[in-house]
Amino acid sequence: MRAVLSVASEVAPLVKTGGLADVAGALPAALAAEGWAMRTLLPGYPAVLEAARDGREVWREERLFGGPGRVLAFRAAGLDLMALDAPHLYLRDGGPYLGRDGKDWPDNPERFAALSWAGAAIAADGLEDWRPEVMHVHDWQAGLAPLYLKERGGRARSLITIHNVAFHGLADADRRAALRLPEAGFTTEGYEFWGRISALKAGLVWADRISTVSPTYARELLTPEFGMGLDGVLRAREADLAGILNGIDEAAWNPVTDAAIVRYRAPSGKARNRAALCAELGLAPPEGPLCVVVSRLSEQKGLDLLLAALPRLLAAGGALALLGSGDAGLEAMFRQTAAADPARVAVRIGYDEALAHRLIAGGDAILVPSRFEPCGLTQMYGLRYGTLPVVALTGGLADTVITANDAAMKAGVATGLQFHPVTAAALAEALERLAALHADRPAWTVMQRNAMRHPVGWAASAPAYAGLYAELAAA
Ligand code: ADP
Ligand code: GLC
Secondary structure: EEEEEOOOOOOOOOOOOHHHHHHHHHHHHHOOOOOOOEEEEEOOOOOHHHHHHHOOOEEEEEOOOOOOOOEEEEEEOOOOEEEEEOOHHHHHOOOEEOOOOOOOOOOHHHHHHHHHHHHHHHHHHHHOEOOEEEEEEEOOOOOOOHHHHHHHHOOOOEEEEOOOOOOOEEOOOHHHOOOOOOHEEEEEEEEEEEOHHHHHHHHHOOOOOOEEHHHHHHHHHHHHHHHHOOHHHHHHHHHEEEEEOOOOOOOOOOOOOOOOOOOOHHHHHHHHHHHHHHHHHOOOOOOOOEEEEEEEOOOOOHHHHHHHHHHHHHHHOEEEEEEEEEEHHHHHHHHHHOOOOOEEEEEEEEOOOOHHHHHHHHEEEEEOOOOOOOOHHHHHHHHHOEEEEEEEHHHHHHHOEEOOOOOHHHHHHEEEEEEEEOOOOHHHHHHHHHHHHHHHHHHHHHHHHHHHHEEEOOOOHHHHHHHHHHHHHHO
């Protein structure tokens, strides 16, 4: 087996705030099948150290951004992991990025510089018994690693994957020395971004290759509309940028074996889950489509558009069940909407893995009206469960759903609905069309069968990553 080091700020099932954790957690098994043994470095948050209790120390540095740091190698959840144990940075109450007050930890630049530093050190020098050929880093939290690696030298090559270009990892310019950044790199061609330090930009400039999580997002990133100020940097590196579609964890998301639901093989098996879900949430079982949402509540996800389009779904006989958390204003508005119409709208604010499974099994359709979506995983869960996705035509949503237009219906290949432009009006039209399709039982069942057969795993993407690693290692 060939060796690859992955550096990520969250890895499911140990720590997760979003899809990055799912992907970082799924990549090792997917790559193992391609002959690459991946070890993943992540911060030693309390839950991670708990799992690393019997870990073996493989690296240490006495003065790591304000205190001692060491790396513990251990196995958990079938993964080869390395925890960066640096209590002054990670041993605190709260989330991976935010304190209990909901604000970014003020020392986030140092916290993730330390992660990147340790990753680069391991990639450059190797460990006693392990020497990675490639270092694969994720998002801004590991963005400085390719720069540190280049500074150190060594044979390992680097790949950075963009899961979301909206988060830049900015720090004030006067922290350059504290973050161990070379002065000469503080330029427009380097890690400087409008007078500040950008960890993501450092990654995009210094990594040997760049990837993102869908082919459509790879193209969108090159435009001012989606590039969030980094489209110029990415255009300059277009030849080094690849779009590789995420897969889902097909063991965790499988209606045939899912312990959280009434299991099923065929679309007809959804009826019992639908009834149970309605009973659980206090919904009157709707005539029309029961639509579900499992999402972070943020501007990106376009759920304000859903609030505006909702009356048209309800008028068409549908109902809504939403699970999410995030933006306080959106949380309040969804709560109010549910309180005003509890038989047709159910809202649960929070993070609940098991409820997410019950929603996706019991819903008729899953809604993902994102303004931008690098890949998106929940629409793929929907496909696997015969819960038809209604998605904005953007990013990975464009690459995973076959919309029910006339041609696709005639060919019998449709799996869901896409709408464009990403407005409340277009979403409302899509929801009315959904209700019409739902009323046409035979057509609906064909779409469900198509959806459940659509490939959503890593079979195509794992070889794409392996190919990239091999190219990098050979360069
Ligand atoms: P993003 O990473 O932008 O949040 P993705 O669709 O890639 O979007 O991944 C989101 C992941 O987080 C999915 O696995 C989804 O099921 C999960 N998720 C999001 N919100 C919740 C929630 N409130 N409860 C349970 N799981 C959630
Ligand atoms: C990001 C994106 C999401 C993607 C996930 C995993 O959080 O917002 O679209 O699926 O990363 O790559």
